[in-house]
Amino acid sequence: MTTYLNADLHCHSVVSDGTMAPEDLAARAKANGVELWALTDHDEIGGQQRAAAAARSLGMAYLTGTEISVSFAGTTVHIVGLGFDPDNPQLAQGLAATRGGRGGRAREMATQLAQAGISGAYEGALQFVGNPELVSRTHFARFLVDTKVCRDTAEVFRKYLIEGKPGYVPHRWAALSDAVRWITEAGGVAVIAHPARYKLTANEEYALFSEFKAHGGQGVEVVTGSHSAAEYVTYGAMAHEFGLAASRGSDFHSPEESHTDLGALPLLPGTLTPVWELLAERVRPAA
Template identity: 75%
Template sequence: MHTLNADLHCHSSISDGTLAPEVLAARAKANGVELWALTDHDELRGQHRARAAAAALGLPYLTGTEVSVTFAGETVHIVGLGFDPDDTRLAEGLARTRGGRELRAREMAEDLARVGIKGAFEGALKYVGNPDLISRTHFARYLVEIGACRDTQEVFRRYLTEGKPGYVPHRWAALGDAVRWIVEAGGIAVIAHPGRYKLTPNQEYALFSDFKEHGGRAVEVVTGSHTAQDYVKYASMAREFGLLASRGSDFHSPEESHTDLGALPYLPGEVQPVWTALQERVLRP
C-alpha cells in the first residue's frame, strides 16, 4: 500500500488552480496516478465533475476539499477526504469560510492602489470569475500579467505576505469546526503540508494535539512543498500522534507548480497510509 501512487491534494480552476477538473483527471491518469482526489479550497462544486471524469478514465477517486483555518494567528489548511460531497452542513460551513474572501480582496486592492497598482480587484477577478473564491493567487497572476513582477513567487515576496503592502489577514474557520464538518460528512480530516506553517515547536505540537482531540486522523507527510527532512519529521510525528499519513502534490498549474500530479516519492514504510482507512469511500470506475 505504501507504493500506491496516490495524489490526494490538488486544485482546479474552481478554486485557485488553472485547469478544469476534467483536464486534471486526464493529467493524473497520464502521470500514473492510481488514486486521485480533487481538493479545491473551501469548495465542493468540482466534486461531481472530477468523479465523473475519473470514472470515465478508470481512475479510482476520493472526494476532497481543503478548508482554510486560523490557528495561532496563522492560516492552516485541513484537507478532507472521502466525505459525502452533498452533505449540507459541510457545504454551509465552507460557504461561511468563503464568505469573507470578497471583502478581504477589496481591502487588498485598496492597499495595492496606494502603492500605484490600480484595478487589482477587477484584474484578479478575471482569473476566478467568482468573488467568493478570490484569493491571493489570483492577485498574483494579475500582477504578473501587468508586468509588476516576473512571476507569482515574486508577487508574494513583494506584496502579499505579512508586512507587505497588499497583505490583509483573514479570519478563517476554527480548527474544531473544520474537522467536525469533514468527520460528520463521513470523511477523514488531514493536516495539509505542516512544513509550510510558521509555527513555533510548541504551537505545532498544539496544532497536532488539538487536531487529534477534535477527531482529526491524518497528516500530509509527502507533499509538493516538503523537503526530504520534512518527510522524515512528519512521518515521525504521524507515529507519535497515532495519525495516518497522506500524500499529495498540491498541484495548481503546469506553469506555477514545482511538483506535477503523481510525481512525488512514495510514503515511507513506517507510516500507515490514509487510504487504508478509506477503502470503502473510494469511488471505483
C-alpha cells in the same frame, strides 16, 4: 490498497485557485500514473461531481476532497478533508461561511495596492478567477505577473501579499474544531496539509497536532510538494507519535506555477499507515 500506491490527494482546479478544469486535471493525473486521486479545492466542493465522473471515465479511483482554511495560533493552517459525503449539508454550509468573507477582503487588498501605485487590481484579479466566491491572493498575483509588475508569483507574494506588505489583508477563517467536525461528521477523514509550511514554533506545532487529534483528526500530509526529503522523515515520525495516518499529495495548481506535478512525488514510506486505508469504503472505484 497498499502504501505503495501512486495516490495524489491534494490539488486544485479552476473552481478555486488552480488554472485547469477538473476534467483536465483528471486526464493529467491519469497520464502521470496516478491510481487514486482527489480534487481538494479551497473551501469548495463545487467541482466534485465533475472530478469524480472524469476519474471514473478514465479508470482511476477517486476520493472526494476539499482544503479548509483555519486560524490557529495567529497562523492560517490548511486542513484537507477526504472521502466525505459531498451532499452533507453541514459541510456545505460551513464551507460557504468560510468563503463568504473573500469578496470584501479582495476589495480591501485592491485598495491597498492602489495606494502603493498599482491600480485596477481587483478587476485584474477577476480576469483569472473561475469561481467569483473564491477570489484570492493567487489571482492578484497572476494579475501582477501578467501586467509585468513582478516576474513571477513568488515575487508578488514576497513584495505585496504577505503580512506587513501593502496588499496583505487577513481573513477570519474557520476554527480548527469546526473544520475537523464538518469533515468527520460528513463521513470523511481530516488531514493536516503540508505542516512544514507553517511558521509555528515547536510548541505551537505540538499544540496543533494535539488539538487536531483531540478534535477527531486522523491524518497528516507527509509526502507533499512543499516538503523536502528531510521533512518527509520529520512528519513521518510525527504521524507515528500522534497515531495519524499519512497522506500524499502534490498540491498541484498549474503547469506554469507548480514545482511538483500530479503523481510525481515519492511513494509513502512503508512504515506508515496510508490514509486511504481508513477510507477503503469511501473510495469511488474506477468504472
